Structures are given as C-alpha cells and as structure tokens.
Amino acid sequence: MEKLVITGKTPLKGEVIISGAKNAAVAIIPATLLINGVCTIDNLPNISDVKLYCDILKDLGSKVDWITDHKVVIDNTNITSSVAPLEVTRKFRASYYLIGALLGRCKEAQVGIPGGCNLGARPIDQHIKGFEALGAEVEVSQGNITAKANVLNGTTIYMDVVSVGATINIMLASVLAEGTTVIESAAKEPHIVDVANFLNTMGADIRGAGTDVIKVKGVKELKGNAEYSVVPDQIEAGTFMLAAVASKGDIIIKNCITKHLECVAAKITEIGGKIDANGDHLRVWCDKRTKKANIKTLPYPGFPTDLQPQIGVVLSLSKGTSIINESIWESRFQYTDELRKMGANITAQGKTAVFEGVDELYGAPVSATDLRAGAALIIAGIAANGTTEIYNLKHIDRGYENIEEKFRKLGAKIERVQEEE
Ligand code: UD1
Numbered sequence: 001m002e003k004l005v006i007t008g009k010t011p012l013k014g015e016v017i018i019s020g021a022k023n024a025a026v027a028i029i030p031a032t033l034l035i036n037g038v039c040t041i042d043n044l045p046n047i048s049d050v051k052l053y054c055d056i057l058k059d060l061g062s063k064v065d066w067i068t069d070h071k072v073v074i075d076n077t078n079i080t081s082s083v084a085p086l087e088v089t090r091k092f093r094a095s096y097y098l099i100g101a102l103l104g105r106c107k108e109a110q111v112g113i114p115g116g117c118n119l120g121a122r123p124i125d126q127h128i129k130g131f132e133a134l135g136a137e138v139e140v141s142q143g144n145i146t147a148k149a150n151v152l153n154g155t156t157i158y159m160d161v162v163s164v165g166a167t168i169n170i171m172l173a174s175v176l177a178e179g180t181t182v183i184e185s186a187a188k189e190p191h192i193v194d195v196a197n198f199l200n201t202m203g204a205d206i207r208g209a210g211t212d213v214i215k216v217k218g219v220k221e222l223k224g225n226a227e228y229s230v231v232p233d234q235i236e237a238g239t240f241m242l243a244a245v246a247s248k249g250d251i252i253i254k255n256c257i258t259k260h261l262e263c264v265a266a267k268i269t270e271i272g273g274k275i276d277a278n279g280d281h282l283r284v285w286c287d288k289r290t291k292k293a294n295i296k297t298l299p300y301p302g303f304p305t306d307l308q309p310q311i312g313v314v315l316s317l318s319k320g321t322s323i324i325n326e327s328i329w330e331s332r333f334q335y336t337d338e339l340r341k342m343g344a345n346i347t348a349q350g351k352t353a354v355f356e357g358v359d360e361l362y363g364a365p366v367s368a369t370d371l372r373a374g375a376a377l378i379i380a381g382i383a384a385n386g387t388t389e390i391y392n393l394k395h396i397d398r399g400y401e402n403i404e405e406k407f408r409k410l411g412a413k414i415e416r417v418q419e420e421e
Helices: 022-034 048-059 086-091 093-106 125-133 164-174 190-201 234-246 258-270 305-316 334-341 371-383 394-399 403-409
Strands: 002-007 013-017 038-042 063-066 072-075 108-112 137-141 144-148 156-158 180-184 205-207 213-217 227-229 250-254 274-278 281-285 294-296 321-325 345-349 352-356 365-367 387-391 413-418
Touching (some): 002 371, 022 093, 022 164, 022 190, 048 072, 048 093, 048 394, 086 093, 086 108, 093 108, 093 125, 093 144, 093 164, 125 137, 125 156, 164 180, 164 213, 190 227, 234 250, 234 258, 234 281, 258 305, 294 305, 305 321, 305 352, 334 365, 371 387, 371 394
Parallel strands (some): 013 250, 156 180, 294 321, 365 387
Antiparallel strands (some): 002 387, 002 413, 063 072, 108 144, 137 144, 205 213, 274 281, 321 352, 345 352
16 A cells, blocks of 8 residues: 655755646546547646547547657547546546537537536536537436437526536537537636636637636538647645745746636735746745635636645645635545644635634644545645654546656655555
C-alpha cells in the first residue's frame, strides 16, 4: 500500500507550473468521438483519469497514440461500437460524456450508469432531460443507460439545475444535430468554454459558452485534422494558492488563467493573504495568521466546491470562527473527520461546517476520502507540526499530476512510500 509521508511546518517557496485541466480533459477526450477523423490534443494532464478515458476510447475502436506524456493523437475514423465497457464506465463518473458523444456520433449509446463517488448523490436527470428533448429515447435499467435516436433535432432546453456535466453533455449531443439547440441556465465553468472552443476548432458552431445561454447550431460534420491545447487547471492552481497561504509561504504559480481564479484570490485577500496577478502567473504569499471568513460554494464564477476542502484547511488555522456552506455536494465534509485527527476544531452537519480556528495542526495518519479531500490533507500535512501519513492515494492520483514532485520543488518534505501490507 502506498502512502504519502509529509514532515510539516514548511513555508512553501519557489515556482510551480500548472498542468492542463482535468475536468476539461475528461470532456474533450470523449468529445473527439464526434470527429470522423484525426485530431491532436496537447497539454493533457498526466493523470489516471485521462489514461483510463483513452483506454475506453480504444475499446470503442479509436486509435490512440501518445506523442509525449501530455500530447495524444486520436483517430476516430473506425469507431466500431457505441457500447462502452460497462463495468469501467460504472466506476468512472465522467464517463457520462460518452452518452452525449456517442449519441451525437452514432445516434445510439450504451454506458454503465456513472456511479458513486464520495460526494453524495450525483443524479444525471438533467443530462437525460436534454437528450430526450433532442429526440432520443433514453432507458435506464440494470445499471446501464441506453440512448437511441433516429434523428436528433435542435430545441430549447431549460435546465432545472446549473450543471456542468449536463451542459457539456447536451453540447456534445447537439453539435451534429439538425437545427439549433439552445441551452438556457447553462453552467459557465472555464472548462465548458474550453470544450466549446475545442469543438469549434474542429468545425462546430457553438456560441455563448461561458454565459448562461449557449446556442449550438448543428453542423453536418466535424473536420478534425487540427490540434488543440487544453486550458490550465483552475482547481490545481487554486490548490497551490491555498497551500501557499496555509504554509505561510511565498510562491509563483505559472501557466494559469488569473481571471479564472479571481474568486479564490478575493477570499485569500479577505483573510489576510497577498496576491499579485500578472499575465499568466500569480504570486501568492502570506506572512501572518489568517483571519476567519464565511464561504458558500456556488457554480462559477462563485467559490468552487472543488476548492472547499483546501480552504477548509486554511480556515482551520485562521483566527476566529468561520462557516462554510456547501451548496453543491451533500457529502463534501468527510475531510473534516480527518482534519479533526490532526487537531482541527470543526463541527460539520449537513451542508454546513463551523471552523473554530486552532493555533496549530499536528501530524497524524489520515485517509483521502476523495480527490479534493486528498489535496486538502496534503496542504494540512505541509502546514502541520510533525509527520502526517496520507493513505488511499488513488483518489489523489486520479486528478493531480506529479503532486508530490510539484510540492517537493516548492520545498515541502513529502515522499511517496510503499508500505508492507
Ligand atoms: C463537475 C466536476 C466536479 C465539480 C462539479 C461542480 C467534472 C468531471 N466534474 O461535476 O469536479 O465538483 O462539476 O462544480 O467536471 N445535478 C442534478 N442533476 C443532474 C446533474 C447535476 O441535480 O442531472 C446536481 C448535482 O447533484 C449537484 C449540482 O447539480 O448538486 C452540480 O452538479 P454538476 O455541475 O452536474 O457536477 P458534475 O458535472 O457531476
């Protein structure tokens, strides 16, 4: 069993380069299925979710050639199946994009119902509503979701919930549909814009991505033969920003889009950290104890739920009483149980957690309950006194490229260790 061993109380110093966005990558890879040809994707993060998605594509008949660790050429000329490997897709949340992409390409799709994850219920009713509005028949049974259509016709779809996944999935299903699809109350996250930019580069006609009304004018085909570079990861950048603050460090974060980080930067400034944004990089530093704050997670451009556990570590150490209200996921406070083992004083109930700031955290054995919880525990370990051991690393490896290497370059004392079973 692998674990991360961190010896803490190290102020982070130096520079870190941000990788391509995980959440954009796991949408763009299935989006390539809409191209009856070849395309090249660059700046992919080297993480297990990306590798897994490329393997799923191979199962469907794609030819996948890695040119470097971050660049892949995908040839989807000979897609042989619209049935995704059901067991794999059941375990992998972002496999829901295969439904929209295969429905768009083949007019049919079968995918294992993207299942559990540790954040609570993750319904896909809005995805299904969108496919049905476009004319597909969708059946959910025996752990699988099957969608079929003779023809997909553009229409106006009013989303009941602001959903990243449903917005992208409806975009995927409508790119090759007849006529125009309008998505009202669309999500606006940076990776939605990135997926739209990718599809437009390949010949799609999508307007309004990044606003709450997206218009997709169906085209006959996507041309391919183009190269696209994935947007930098806003959540990875935010993770390092909050690590700099928690450790009372001073770091430069390179290859990020500072506009995407304004909300996090504002919160860091509010609690006493310092930010200097300059083009595609940010300096973040903190030289005193941070203050309390109240936070409510919201869809973009609000405070991202995917940075909630990381700022939770900062608030655990901030002076005073802070409150976090998690409005997106019902079970996103599991990390607080782990932080309590390190001396944090947090009471979490339902979607609210109260943080009574403590002077110090202390190293302890803890377990990553999900991807962002894992990142939060690394930050806690770096800020804490003594030695922290983090188990259950598979969650962290799904979404962060070379995370211990990047933190080590910033001066953290962090090692991946193989432990005897
Ligand atoms: C995406 C991100 C995830 C992030 C989340 C919110 C990817 C691969 N994952 O997840 O990291 O935490 O956005 O920013 O990009 N909902 C419904 N019905 C639906 C769909 C969603 O009720 O059909 C609800 C969810 O339960 C949740 C909210 O809408 O409360 C937002 O979910 P959504 O934006 O869809 O999250 P994901 O796309 O799954």
